[in-house]
Structure formats: structure tokens, C-alpha cells
Amino acid sequence: MHKKGIKAAFISVFFTVITVLSGCEPLLVLDPKGPQAERQASDILLSIGIMSIIVIVVFALLVYMLVKYRASKQKADYEPPHIEGNLWVEVIMVGIPVLIVAFLSYVSVQSNYIVEAKPKGYEDTKPLVVYASSSDWKWHFSYPEEGIETVNYLYIPTDRALEFRLYSYGPITSFWIPQLGGQKYAMSDMVTTLHLAADAPGEFMGRNANFSGKGFAENTFNVTAMSQEDFDDWVKEVKETAKPITEKKFEELLEPGHLGRQTYTGTHLEFSPPPTGHEHSEESSETETNTESHTGHEGMSH
Amino acid sequence: MKIDNSLPLEYSTEENSLKILGFWIFLGAEIMLFATLFATYFTLENRTGSGPTGAEIFQITPVLFETILLLTSSFTVGLGIHAMRIGNKKAMISFFSITLLLGLAFLGVEIFEFVTYVHEGASIQTSAFTAALLTTLGTHGAHVTLGFFWGLFIILQIKKRGLTPQTTNKAFIFSLYWHFLDVVWIFIFSFIYLKGMM
């Protein structure tokens, strides 16, 4: 309880400091609108807090040494002593950082499993699966269960787990909606999965965060979170009004360049399926050594 | 130049011992070079795209020939160094020449092997697997080729100048290099060919 209090105090103090520093609007990453982003923001604030203590200690020690041991403050014949080192001092010097790193590692590992799983609070909901694929310099969002596809904008229901399956028709890109959670790469030969959820309706900025060439700066998309009913209405409306996406149309969309918002019925997954076979799963380790052991569980299931 | 007669000729001057240590460090770098190639190969091993797999193109006969040739050459270069240590210039040159001939034969078989691969539709441009395979083998082959010329120059120098601290030093370092290439080949043989054929 006590520990929590300290943590909360830190968080509020640094939140205020940073808010003041940046003008009035809260910084996007520190203004979370979903459980994943919330976890990340609290990790960030916690680490800022702990790190600030270290910085203050180092600054204070430095100022103390510089003020106290300046040559001008000492006698002309003062001879600094020869000191090799001291076991206990060194034990403290190693011990305290080890404790801090151990604590942060504990938090870090915990957070890893949290952000890589269904968002907290929405474990019981059936996740909305969206395939987000990038091409130079656009995002294509396919809703396989709803049977619709959009370009450069994303509608999502609130209060429900979202499961983004990411891949790319070109350079490595990174799918990022700062207020909902951190980013993940979209690549051409592997599907990655990003778990997000939105707590409340609203408009959010989304973008490709990984440099992908000439049109990178404008490689953004809009995210609109709405209630499940509004979302269902939107899907229904799209199905009634939008044109179907065809292979030819999709080829055109893939051409390098920028596009506005577009909406289609059907998805490109039917004729241009995502990469197969190399999806990373939880138990696989680094890419370098054992690609062949990656369980080939593939997401396309309809 | 101070010559310390208590040591073998190739170690006898300070410069010589510096060179030998320096070369060992260089071999450390070479290990990293081949380790990177192996890591790449293992990563891309099964990514054959539209091209053939290892099991489809590997043949045991040429590989066995290559292995025997290179292992023997490693043995003869050792004999050459032994002859050098006992001061037998003629035997040393003979053993070094045999080593280089075996190396040349190895290269011949390897080129034949590469030509076969290309005919079977496995050129360096075919797939990630063939690129990694042929780059790894090719890097080793290029090392052997370079070693051939290096060894040749050393034989010529020993013929002309005899067994001096300089020439023996070069010959000894060359032998280290040659043994190293043999060790790399054993890895290639076991982890590329045998594993690929299984």
C-alpha cells in the first residue's frame, strides 16, 4: 500500500512537470486511452521517477566534490592522497544499481507479457481482428469477419479487445497509435500481432513510425473509436454503399504514392493473402538461429 | 636484428613473434567472419523459394573428394613445417608443393561442384538458400585460392633465400592459415553437407 502511494506520488509529480514543460496539452504517449498505452505510460513515468533520483544523486555528488575539492579552496602545499579503492564502497556502488536494475527488470518482464496479451479488462471479449498492411505510403485495413476494407483510416469499437495482424507490401513499417499503445513492425515475410483496445470513443493519430522512403512523413492514418453499436452501423453502411475491392483495384492501390480515405467491401486477403509460415510465436527465440522452428500457425482462418 | 637461437627459427626475432600473435588475432576475426556466414546459412537454410533444397542438390562423392583432398593437404603442410624445423629445405619445399597441388585439386572439384549446381538450377541468384550456400562455400574457396598464391610465393622465396627467420616465419603463418581453412571445411562438411543430406 505504502509502495503504491510513493509510486502514485511520483507519477503525479512528473506528470505535472512534463505537462507544464510541454505547454498545456498532455503529451500523446502520456495521455493513454487504452489499457496497453496506460501500462506503457505508467512504466515510463515510473522509470522517469527512479531515474530522476539517480540523476539527482549524481548531480549532488558532483557539485559537492567540485565545490569542496577545488584547488583554490585548498592550501598550496596540499598533496592529494593515494587511494586505491575500498571494497565496501564498491559493493555499494554495484549493489544499489543492481537492485534498481533488478526492480526495473521485474517490471519490464511483467509489462512484456501484458502488452503481448489480450488487453487487461477485455480478456472476456471476442477480439476484433483487423489486418493492417502497409504499402508505399499507405495503410490498408482489412476486416475479414465484417468483410470490408479501408485505406488510411481505421474505425474501431471501444471496450473490446482489438487484434491487429501486421504485414507489409514493401519496406519495413511500424504500426503506431500512440494513445492506444506502442508500435510494432509490419514486414513482408512475417505477420506480427499487436494487441490494443480503446477505453473511450475519440479520434486518435496513427502513423507508420519506421522510415520507409520518400513518402514516409505523410504515411499517417486516422483512428476513430466508437461504441459497438455505432461500429456495427458503420459496417452495415459500408456494406450497402461501398464498391467491392478487386484484384485489379488493389494492384492500383499498391502503386507508390499517397491516397485519401477509401472504403471497399470484401478484403484483399482473398486474392492477396498475408505472408505465411514465418509468424513468430511466443516460444520462438531470436530470428537468427531458428527460423525453421517457428510454429507455422497462420492467422487467415476464414 | 636480435636473433634468439633458443627458439625455432620462425619465432626467433621479436618481429617474428609479433607477426605470429597478430596472425592468431586475425584468425579470431576470421572465425567471426565464418560464424556470421554460418549463422546466415542456418537462418536461410529452409528458405528455398522456388529453387531446389539442399537435399536435392548435394552429392556425397565430390564433397568426400574435397574433404579428403583438404584434410590431406593440412597433413602435408604439417609435415612441411616439421621438415622446416629440422632444417630440411628440400623436403619442406616438396611438402609445401604437394599441399598446394592438393589445394588446387580441391578447387578443381569445387568449381566442378558449382558448375553442377548451376546446371541443376541452383545459381547464386536462385533463392535465399542458394545465396547463403554459395556465398559461404565461395568465401572458403576464395580463401583457398588466395592461400594457393600465397603458398606459391613462399615456396619461391624459400627456394631463393633459404630458411631464414623471415621465410620460416611466413611459412609457419601460412601453415596456420591452411589448418584454419581445414577446420572451417570440417564445419562446412558436417553442418552444411551432412546435415543438408540427412
Next chain:
Amino acid sequence: MDFFDRFAVPHPSLAIYASMAAIGLTVIAVFAGLTYFKKWGYLWREWLTTVDHKRIGIMYLLSALLMLFRGGVDAIMMRAQLAVPENTLLDAQHYNEIFTTHGIVMILFMAMPFIMFFMNFVVPLQIGARDVAFPRLNALSFWLFFMGAMLFNISFVVGGSPDAGWTSYFPLAGTEFSKSVGSNYYMIAIQIAGIGTLMTGINFITTILKMRAPGMTLMKMPMFTWSALIANVIIVFAFPVLAVLLAMGTLDRQIGTHFFTMDNGGMDMLWANIFWVWGHPEVYILILPAFGIYSEVISTFARRNLYGYKSMVGSMVLISLLSFFVWLHHFFTMGQGALTNSIFSITTMAIAVPTGVKIFNWLLTLRKGKIVFTTPMLYSMLFIPLFTLGGVTGVMLGMSAADYQYHNTMFLVAHFHNVIIPGVVYAMLAGLHYYWPKMFGFMLNEKIGKWTAWLLSIGFVLAFMPMYISGLDGQARRMYTYSEAAGFGAMNMISFVGAAIMAIGFVLIVYNIYYSTRYETRDISNDPWDARTLEWSTHTPVPEYNFAILPEVRSNEALWDAKKNGHVLFKGEYEKIHMPNNSGIPFIMSCIFFVWGFSFIFSLWIPVILTTIGIFICMALRSFEQDHGRYISVKEIEETETNLRGA
């Protein structure tokens, strides 16, 4: 006509044509000047063919300063472009080329040669040796580095600069998305420079292990030598990885293989992995020698021995080991799952422990000292707080779940500049001021030096602290522009102002060199800082053979030991000294390498074959050459020593 089209710049602009003209005029002026003053012979005899580690060091320094200018111009252009929203100073293509070359130039062609300068100039003097183990190889290392750097730098006027970022991730850098020769320059120029660096690594490990003065055991080596040894071990293990990576990239781009392509089994993630297997140790190759310089400077000007010598060495060894096991933290977001991320998150944060030990050791070195604020010391004292900020943000980035939010943002940019500028650049400037008198026989002006240090630090804080904030506000890195609505304008304007102040600081350094050359007294002792290690025990300027008599050592502060405890460093009589001969082969061979690289970049296969043969001929010539060096007679030594003592 087609043949010549390939050499044209794909995206020309006025600035590029102006640079072309400027480069052309400079080259003509240099050639004309050399001819007019009849200096060609001098240049060839004293510099181009030299194998003297001190001269090679100075050439590294000159290259580094030149490249600092180039990289700095890139930097100021980027900050100017981003200073206001929707700026049109640069277009996307130019901005991409500029941030790419800024990164490569600063890391590989500025920071690396600066480190090489210190290692070359200082290490042999500090261990009481007369040269490095392989002087001619050392010259070859320098010239290969130099030709690689020059080859890279002509890219923007011949054929176009690389534009895929300094990390050059595939498939973006592959032929599918980067058709111009820019990325070929990246692959080949870095390859050539990298071969030089690898040979430096081998050379210095051998030198440090085998050529130390009598009595100098490993644990009696000065800290800078220790840091150089460890950095070179990292070089030997990391640079072959880079060589293979660049070779594969070249094959993909120019031969049509499928290592990293999008089809036929190519794997884009492999590039990122191997790149950072080299890339992360690379940053420690830079920072460890920087730590070494700080250790020398802080202990000299605290007038005290370095606190915790053993733990300093131990922490560097630990950092070098860990540096090979953290590469994945550069892409936590690649989707390798929670377990892998957790492992690399822990190894990453673990590096903070040995680094922290070093910071506290430096602080404790100050304790009970008698601190003198010279310019090198001022840089070191500014380094401690600023680097600590960079270090702790590194720990923050190491928390992988949170890194999903920092990754690819200005927060990351702020972090690595925050470690590299106070960590590496300040060390170089501290070292430059510190060793300047040993090199040139006069001090750099202290007043201007201190002004510079403060200006750079104020500029630094203004330039980079706002990036932490704009990063957390969602500003991705490498964007050539942003909209007004994004709200990044204020922070980026502050950054620009900071960058401008830093630019003034760097100009002041040049002014200081000019001013000090003209006005500073030449009447300085061999040991103007009252320092503690062997490099200050020989004459200024340092004679070609460094030490007339090799010193005998019994402490890790050999000179201090001699000054305070009356230990006699130089015992015995003069003996003739064996020195290596100058050689033109390293320079000529590197020139051929330059032509080889240039031809390779443009896929001109016939010149490639011819130059390859040329390179092998050089190697063969070297093999058959008999060069036993030369001797400096006792008489010559006596004359030189008398002259130097009298001066």
C-alpha cells in the same frame, strides 16, 4: 550517353551544384598550392609514405575534423528544415539523403577516426613503445579508411547519396526501393574503411600485448591503454560481421541474390539482426576509449590517482562482453515475443551497472583531490551530468514494453545523441586540448576553450532536451516535415536554436586553433599539465623514436611515480634504434582500392577486374620485398636529444 548518365546526380539542386563547384575549386587550389610552394616531395616523403604512428594519428585527426564539418553541415540543415512546420528548405529526398549521410559520416568517418587518432598518437607513447607492432599495416589501415571516407563523400556529387538511413534496412535499401547507386556507395565505401579498421584492431591488440615497456604488467597499464585494448578486441570480433553483412548487401544489390529481398526466400529481418550484432558493439568501440580519455584527464586534474582502477578495468571488460548480447533492443518491436524481449531487456539494463561503477569511480577520484579547472577538465565535468542523463534514458529505452512507445521517435534520437555527444564528442574535445601541446608544442587557448565548452553544452541542452518531449508527443524520427496541427513546432524551433549555438561552438574550436597557432607561447615544458603517465615523460615535440631509452615502469602512473617517488624511468646508455622504413605501397594500394570501389559501385566490371589484379600485385610485391628497416645511430640520437633538451 547512357554510360555517363549513371554518374549524374538523380535529384540535383542548386546546393549540390554549388558544392560540386566548391569541391572542384578546393581541389584545384590544393594542387596549385602544392605545386607553387614545391611541396609535393615533402607531402610524399613526410606524410603519404609515413609509417610513424604519430603522423598517422595526426592524419586521422585531420580527417576526423574534416568529416565533423561535413556531418555538422548535414545536422544544421536537418534542424533548419524541421525548425518550422511544413518547411520547404529541403524536400523529402534531400532530407533522407542528409540524415543518412549525417549518421554514417558522424559514426564511421568522424568518431571512428577521432578514436583512431587517440589510439595511434597516445597508445605507443603511453606504453613506452617506439611504434606499433606493424607500422606499415598501420599506414594501410589509415589510407583504406581515408579512401573509404572520400569515396563515400563523393556520392552526393557523383551518382547520388544513400537515402535509406544509416542502418540501411532492407528491403528499403534493396534495388526494389532504392534504385540509385547511393546504397552501393554505402556498401562499398564502408566495406573499404571497415577493412582498415579491422587491421587497426589486430595491430593494436598485438602492440598492447607485446610491446609494453619493461615492468608494465597488464594491471599497470594506464586506463586509456586498457580502454584501447578492449575497444580493439571488440573491433576484431565485430567488424568481420559488418564485412559479411555489407558483402551480402552488395550481392543483393548488384549481383541479384536473395538474402534480404522480398521474394525467393529473402529475409529482411536478417539484415536488421546482423547489422545490430555489429552496430551495438560499435558504439562501445567509440565510448570505451572515450571513457579512457576521461579517466586520464580526471585523474590528472584532480591531482589524484584514479579511484578503483581494478573495478574500472573489470567494468570495461563486462561492458564489452555484454555489448554482444543486447543487439535485439534496437528492434524490440519486431514481434519476437515477450520472452525474447524480456531477456534482451534485462541484458540491456544490466549494462547500466558497470557504466554506473565508472561514473561513481570518477566522482570518487575527485574526492580529496585538488581540482584544477582546465579546458579538458571542464569538458569532463560537463560530461558526467550530461552523460548520466543519456545513460538513464538508455535504461528507460531498455524497458522493452515502454520501448514500443519510444522506438523510432525523437525520444530515441535525443537519447543516443545524449550519450554520444557528451560521451564521445566531449571526450574527443577534452583529449584534443589535452594532447595538443604534445603534438604541436603549444597549448590551445584556455579562455576560448572554456567558452567553447560552455557554448557547446548550452547548445546541446537546447538542441536535444526538447526532443525527449516531442518524442513522447508522437514525433517520429526521420520525418522531413510535420503539420502545424501536430504541435511539434515550438520544440523543434528550440532544437534549431540549440543546434545553431553548437555550430558556433564548433567554429570557435577552429578559431581557437588559428588563434593559438599565432599567439600561444612555444615555450612549454614536456609536461605542461603536470600529468601522470609515460607519454608526458618524453620530449615535446616527440622525436621519431619516441624514447631514446625505453622506460622501466613499476606503477600504473609511471611518470607520477618518477616525479614524486624519485623512480628512475630511463636507465642505461643509448643504443642504436631500429626503425621501419617509409613505404608508398599502403598509399598506392589504397588509391587502387578507391578506383576499385568506385568501379564496383557503378558496376564497371572491367576496371573492377583490373584493379583487383592491381591490389593483388601490391600484396605480392609486399610478399617478395625484403625490408629490414634502418638504424638510427647513437650519434644521431645524442644530437637529437641535446637539441630537444636545449629547446
